[in-house]
Amino acid sequence: MITLPEQLEKLSKQENLIAQGAESLVYSAQHPYLPQQECIVKYRPKKPYRLPELDAQLSKHRTLAEARVLQKLALGDVEVPHLVFIDAKNGLIYMEKIEGLSVKQWIWNEEGDTEGGAQEAGDKSRSLPDGDVSSLKDTLVLVGQEIGKLHKSDIVHGDLTTSNVMLRDGKPVIIDFGLASVSTLAEDKAVDLYVMERAVLSTHPVHSQQYCDWLFEGYLAVVGKSQKEVMRKLEDVRQRGRKRSMLG
């Protein structure tokens, strides 16, 4: 097995860097036991902007939370990367590499808008590109189902955005479980959905309503008996958002 310091050093090579997320650097790496298999390493570097004691506590907590949740989900039917190995002390998680685009990038491509910011005079909703409606719909319904399965397993994700769902051969795989936790509470699941809804609204503004409808269609189809309670709480959370005082 590759020793860690050596691995860390190898990791830091720029050409292995495949993504800089919000709080992590993601490198492609060799599988620690099966050298021929490719995997990725997610590394949470120190965040020098915050106090070292706060930083250490957050990084450790999130690395462990992510690994625990991935391990728990490995037994179920939610599509997530396989957990390969965790080195909590160094803040490293090895996991299966998912080949494909994020749902965010895929939607932007489908909409023919690579930057996510093309102009649109008057902000009028243009119609969805004809041929792609069914693939957009099918995909987002599948994403909704995956989120439904996640909640059915009593996991809340904590950062549901279209960046954090990837598409492998057209099938969604949920990633990035650093803010995830185990919860049976309808309130927690409702906040999870609220965060998702708002992320769709801001990231894909022109057709956000349609996209959310499809996501919920998928979600409700699988989530089962807890759905009434979750949807009622979601309405509460939305109301709170609308009524939130803007006063000083």
Next chain:
Amino acid sequence: MTTYLSLGLEGSANKLGVGVIKHTVTDANAENGFSTDILSNIRDTYITPPGEGFLPRDTARHHRNWVVRIIKRALDEAKISDPTKLHCISFTQGPGMGAPLQSVVIAARTIAQMWGVPLVGVNHCVGHIEMGRTITGATNPVVLYVSGGNTQVIAYSKQRYRIFGETLDIAVGNCLDRFARVLKIPNAPSPGYNIEQLAKKGKKYVPLPYTVKGMDLSMSGVLQFVESLAKRFQAGDLVVDGHQVTAEDLCFSLQETLFAMLVEITERAMAHVNSQQVLIVGGVGCNERLQEMMGIMARDRNGSVYATDERFCIDNGIMIAHAGLLAWRQGFETKMEKTQCTQRFRTDEVLVDWRV
């Protein structure tokens, strides 16, 4: 070269501000084809005694008492002897506190009719963003808007300022102000400023609840917890890890926790929209520790942070004058019958047609 003049009135919270701005257009077809001159920027703040917040009715009375004098000073300083030459009167239409907003819009309607100048209703948050962009030169930043009433992470796309993240409960300024009240920290010049000064002397970090949800955050839990610590401190029995905790330590710990959350959600939004610029606006944005933390984060992403000083961070009339003039130059006007204010007015409701 054409020049345009706008007078702006702001009074959505406890600051009353009036400013006059001039745009000199050099290329009417380019988004940035104009220069900006601040002719005047006058402010008067309603200060309450330590331990007390400002109530809508008293704040409205303060604004009514001062608005005529402040308008006159703003015109004098701008050397505008004939106000009928103004191209528009811009006023804050919301969001904010109802009564203070209303007392200022009455002044706006009055002078608009006296001088025969059109009115332009401005979204307060958009005012902050546009002023911040102009002063700092940040072209397309992720914006962290932090004030007494608002906490939002915003990015521009498709002619609107889209809200990517925001507080799920209270605003960061509100959290700081309420904490200041428990410890009877003075409200002049602002509770946040005084907390910042105390925090500089804090040493011991007391762990506080830390709650982010994706690009959103929650602060009511932190407030509740730190308020209970403050009460224990006042009762004289706050010892953590064998260390006698001081008021300075509490200010320090609160700032470090809140600001770490703010920087984290801002970073998440930057990663999400692939941006490398961040602009901080709103009253809490004057805080130098927040600016420093944001700067370190941005540097690690090979980006940069943009911030302004208290003249523009803290609520002011000039930003309203500026944002109003941008809209007016696109042909926008708020007819008299449409000038009523609204306490809730979301940033993404405004069509930002002066940007491409």
